[in-house]
Amino acid sequence: MKIRKRTMMGKMMGRMMGKKQIAIAACLLAVTFATAGCSSKRGGGMYDDELSADQMAAASSIDQFEGTGEVAAGGVFQDVRFDFDSDGLDGSAMESVRNNAAIMESNPGLKVEIEGHCDERGSSEYNLALGARRARAVRDAMIGLGVSHERMSTVSYGEELPLCKDTSDKCWSENRRCHLVELRR
Amino acid sequence: MFTQVRVVATPSRMVGKERGLRRFAAMTIAGVTLSCVCSVGSAQAQIRGEIVGAGARLIPIAVPALKRSGAVDDSSARKFVEVLRGDLELSGIFRVIDPAAYIDDPQTSGVTSDTINFENWRSIGAMTLIRGSVMGTGADMAVEVRSFDVADHSSSGGRRLSGSASEAARMAHRMADTVLEYLTGIPGPFDSRIAFVSNRGGHFREIHTYSFDGEVKKVTDHRSITMAPSWHPSAQALLFTSFRNRSPVLYSLDLRTGYDSRLASKLGVNVGGAYSPDGSRVLLAREDNGNTDIHELDPSAGKVRALTTHWAIDVDPAWAPDGRRMVFCSSRSGTPQIYEMTVGGNDLRRLTFDGNYNCSPVWSPDGKYIAFAGQANGRFQIHVMPASGGSPRRLTSSGSNEDPTWSPDSRYLAYSSKRAGTRKLYMIDVQGRQERQLTDGSSDDSSPSWSRRLE
Numbered sequence: 178m179k180i181r182k183r184t185m186m187g188k189m190m191g192r193m194m195g196k197k198q199i200a201i202a203a204c205l206l207a208v209t210f211a212t213a214g215c216s217s218k219r220g221g222g223m224y225d226d227e228l229s230a231d232q233m234a235a236a237s238s239i240d241q242f243e244g245t246g247e248v249a250a251g252g253v254f255q256d257v258r259f260d261f262d263s264d265g266l267d268g269s270a271m272e273s274v275r276n277n278a279a280i281m282e283s284n285p286g287l288k289v290e291i292e293g294h295c296d297e298r299g300s301s302e303y304n305l306a307l308g309a310r311r312a313r314a315v316r317d318a319m320i321g322l323g324v325s326h327e328r329m330s331t332v333s334y335g336e337e338l339p340l341c342k343d344t345s346d347k348c349w350s351e352n353r354r355c356h357l358v359e360l361r362r
Numbered sequence: 363m364f365t366q367v368r369v370v371a372t373p374s375r376m377v378g379k380e381r382g383l384r385r386f387a388a389m390t391i392a393g394v395t396l397s398c399v400c401s402v403g404s405a406q407a408q409i410r411g412e413i414v415g416a417g418a419r420l421i422p423i424a425v426p427a428l429k430r431s432g433a434v435d436d437s438s439a440r441k442f443v444e445v446l447r448g449d450l451e452l453s454g455i456f457r458v459i460d461p462a463a464y465i466d467d468p469q470t471s472g473v474t475s476d477t478i479n480f481e482n483w484r485s486i487g488a489m490t491l492i493r494g495s496v497m498g499t500g501a502d503m504a505v506e507v508r509s510f511d512v513a514d515h516s517s518s519g520g521r522r523l524s525g526s527a528s529e530a531a532r533m534a535h536r537m538a539d540t541v542l543e544y545l546t547g548i549p550g551p552f553d554s555r556i557a558f559v560s561n562r563g564g565h566f567r568e569i570h571t572y573s574f575d576g577e578v579k580k581v582t583d584h585r586s587i588t589m590a591p592s593w594h595p596s597a598q599a600l601l602f603t604s605f606r607n608r609s610p611v612l613y614s615l616d617l618r619t620g621y622d623s624r625l626a627s628k629l630g631v632n633v634g635g636a637y638s639p640d641g642s643r644v645l646l647a648r649e650d651n652g653n654t655d656i657h658e659l660d661p662s663a664g665k666v667r668a669l670t671t672h673w674a675i676d677v678d679p680a681w682a683p684d685g686r687r688m689v690f691c692s693s694r695s696g697t698p699q700i701y702e703m704t705v706g707g708n709d710l711r712r713l714t715f716d717g718n719y720n721c722s723p724v725w726s727p728d729g730k731y732i733a734f735a736g737q738a739n740g741r742f743q744i745h746v747m748p749a750s751g752g753s754p755r756r757l758t759s760s761g762s763n764e765d766p767t768w769s770p771d772s773r774y775l776a777y778s779s780k781r782a783g784t785r786k787l788y789m790i791d792v793q794g795r796q797e798r799q800l801t802d803g804s805s806d807d808s809s810p811s812w813s814r815r816l817e
Binding site: 237239242243262297298299300301302303305306307309310312313316331332333334335337338344 | 565566567585586587589590603605608609610630631633634647649651652653654675676677678691693697698718719721722735737742762764765780808809
């Protein structure tokens with residue numbers, strides 16, 4: 178399976194080194210840019226955490242939005258769906274979780290990022306927190322099914338990256354999801 | 363970034379009778395409908411206000427062109443009058459009479475109470491007249507404007523503003539704020555900015571600022587998703603959340619230098635940053651292992667502490683103007699509802715009980731009200747309730763409306779509204795009488811945050 182590259186720099190680096198190193202290089206690049214204030218003017222931060230190299234290299238939804246990634250191929254993982262203002266996993270949500278856990282079980286090297294998403298209704302800040310809970314709920318259920326927590330990270334995009342933008346129940350239900358993105362095999 | 367404005371404002375109240383307007387103001391403040399005002403003095407017969415919204419009657423005001431002298435930059439002088447008219451219309455208090463109806467030539471008629479032909483303003487229905495002159499010396503201009511009560515020929519005050527001709531719009535905003543002050547005793551809110559999130563000019567969602575002359579500036583270039591801008595009390599810096607580093611990180615942005623810095627970037631959610639009224643501390647919602655709680659951050663000391671530690675979602679913190687209490691949104695009752703507590707985390711009180719989704723609370727700068735977005739019949743509407751307790755009142759009814767933010771004078775709320783396709787910014791007065799659309803076009807505009815007055 179391909180490793181997705183974030184930037185032109187990443188692609189150039191990719192030709193020069195092994196796949197496993199790309200992720201680390203991407204991370205280093207990002208940190209370097211940020212610190213040097215090259216593309217982004219930035220002062221001294223505090224309470225900083227850095228994302229892992231795997232997270233920086235993943236083809237997550239934000240990359241598709243930013244145009245620097247590729248759409249994850251095929252959809253081996255199923256999106257996990259939720260009710261409005263809920264992070265509860267119902268029967269069909271658990272079916273998706275089981276499907277996803279089975280893929281993890283048969284691909285022991287696989288790591289994933291679990292993205293929590295919401296529909297457009299309600300406070301965007303509340304939805305960011307709700308997306309975090311949804312991602313967490315899926316992660317915990319996967320742990321319950323035997324997947325090691327070390328193979329999963331979570332991120333919330335709240336209502337910021339909808340799959341569709343109509344004002345309809347169908348569209349909203351598609352947007353209330355957890356989307357799994359392969360980090361590294 | 364913003365131009366450094368060096369408008370020299372020298373409020374010079376004119377001596378004169380303020381009787382008519384002051385009386386008007388007292389009644390407006392008391393919440394008495396403007397129809398009562400019709401009986402005030404001799405102006406009764408001249409009122410031609412139109413009924414808009416819930417029985418609101420607008421004060422007919424005439425704003426003729428400025429009388430020019432010296433080397434006046436004509437377009438700046440015109441801009442001043444256009445912006446002033448626009449603000450007064452936006453106020454929901456005035457109706458600007460169509461300039462085509464004005465009888466006197468602004469360049470040949472007088473500008474003082476003894477030289478103005480008030481009968482010519484009375485006959486077209488004006489209750490208030492804004493009359494002034496502009497003197498120019500090349501790149502600079504000085505504007506002197508007075509507000510007159512047409513019925514009793516008196517001036518309620520005047521103001522002299524000078525600065526670069528390129529700052530005509532800001533001078534006009536200040537004049538508009540002053541006209542509202544003559545009427546109500548409290549300056550208007552138009553010399554301010556609204557920060558908001560928009561995808562205008564492309565695909566990314568960046569922070570922009572809106573001025574009431576319609577100017578929109580892009581102030582971030584994160585080429586990603588940004589969220590939830592919120593002003594520093596100086597109106598010269600903003601907090602916002604950005605996904606630039608693939609995870610929602612809280613940034614502060616200095617608008618004077620254009621530099622931004624990461625303020626909180628713990629893995630997970632960092633959102634809803636809000637400066638305390640004195641600018642020294644920041645409230646934010648922050649995630650720890652999937653659970654989001656309200657935290658207080660002291661940027662100078664580099665300290666952060668949790669104010670809530672509940673298993674439910676706690677977000678949307680907003681300061682009371684005294685800096686001691688706060689409101690926030692929590693799902694601890696099972697649905698998102700609004701709570702109040704001390705910034706120390708004590709004395710918790712639930713404020714909303716109707717409906718299954720009330721969030722985004724904001725405390726008015728005068729301390730009297732709390733506004734929020736509440737869901738009813740599948741849509742969100744802006745509500746206000748007294749901070750001291752009492753039932754919420756719904757202000758909006760069209761479309762779905764979220765993200766309320768108070769004007770600096772506590773008279774208005776701006777918010778985002780989805781009516782067709784994308785969201786736009788709107789404003790409404792706190793009585794819910796006059797709703798105005800602020801932004802248009804095809805872009806998606808959301809999360810407005812209204813600054814304090816710029817001066």
